[in-house]
Amino acid sequence: AQKVTQAQTEISVVEKEDVTLDCVYETRDTTYYLFWYKQPPSGELVFLIRRNSFDEQNEISGRYSWNFQKSTSSFNFTITASQVVDSAVYFCALSGGGAGKSTFGDGTTLTVKP
Amino acid sequence: EPEVTQTPSHQVTQMGQEVILRCVPISNHLYFYWYRQILGQKVEFLVSFYNNEISEKSEIFDDQFSVERPDGSNFTLKIRSTKLEDSAMYFCASRGKNWDNSPLHFGNGTRLTVT
Numbered sequence: 001a002q003k004v005t006q007a008q009t010e011i012s013v014v015e016k017e018d019v020t021l022d023c024v025y026e027t028r029d030t031t032y033y034l035f036w037y038k039q040p041p042s043g044e045l046v047f048l049i050r051r052n053s054f055d056e057q058n059e060i061s062g063r064y065s066w067n068f069q070k071s072t073s074s075f076n077f078t079i080t081a082s083q084v085v086d087s088a089v090y091f092c093a094l095s096g097g098g099a100g101k102s103t104f105g106d107g108t109t110l111t112v113k114p
Numbered sequence: 115e116p117e118v119t120q121t122p123s124h125q126v127t128q129m130g131q132e133v134i135l136r137c138v139p140i141s142n143h144l145y146f147y148w149y150r151q152i153l154g155q156k157v158e159f160l161v162s163f164y165n166n167e168i169s170e171k172s173e174i175f176d177d178q179f180s181v182e183r184p185d186g187s188n189f190t191l192k193i194r195s196t197k198l199e200d201s202a203m204y205f206c207a208s209r210g211k212n213w214d215n216s217p218l219h220f221g222n223g224t225r226l227t228v229t
Contacts, residue, residue, distance in 0.1 A: 035217070043203060045157070045220040091157060095218075101147070101170055102218060104157040 006105035020078045023092030034075045035093040082112045116140045120221035135191045135224045137206030146189045147207040196228045
């Protein structure tokens with residue numbers, strides 16, 4: 001069975017602070033994919049990043065960066081110099097191969113105050 | 115960029131009524147999904163559909179639910195007799211053959227309110 005744990009339910013920061021959202025996963029699959037999605041107040045799910053289980057290379061995209069560590073089954077997401085527009089619920093998700101349903105974590109609500 | 119479209123954006127129905135939620139996945143995608151999100155909660159998998167049949171379904175997807183791809187473009191979710199607890203946001207999603215080349219694309223969702 002697959003499981004995704006986002007231990008942080010809510011995080012509140014002041015604009016320009018850096019913030020890291022934690023994600024820990026469990027799976028028995030040897031091939032799997034990890035994702036981060038952003039859900040702004042408008043409700044849609046916005047894809048941010050995908051990582052496969054063979055690619056532990058960390059990635060930076062603008063103010064966003066991701067740290068994938070198989071040894072600790074973690075896929076953490078950092079926003080540098082946060083902005084008010086970053087306020088949203090962030091979901092980490094895990095998918096196995098094949099038809100690959102995605103299992104979502106409970107989400108972390110990030111509030112960035114001006 | 116192509117996108118998944120869902121209609122309607124909001125549906126209100128009375129308990130016991132049938133509803134059909136409609137989705138048009140991205141045209142060259144092969145895998146189709148429905149997910150549900152009760153207000154303020156996590157996104158939950160309902161069903162996956164590939165090669166014109168259900169690949170996997172969750173325990174939420176009971177006999178009251180069905181999916182169909184009637185014409186090669188639309189992908190529908192039917193709830194036969196709605197219950198109050200079916201009130202949620204329903205997301206349709208699709209993807210191509212390979213995860214490495216194709217992330218899961220979500221529609222903007224249909225908010226279903228059962229009264």
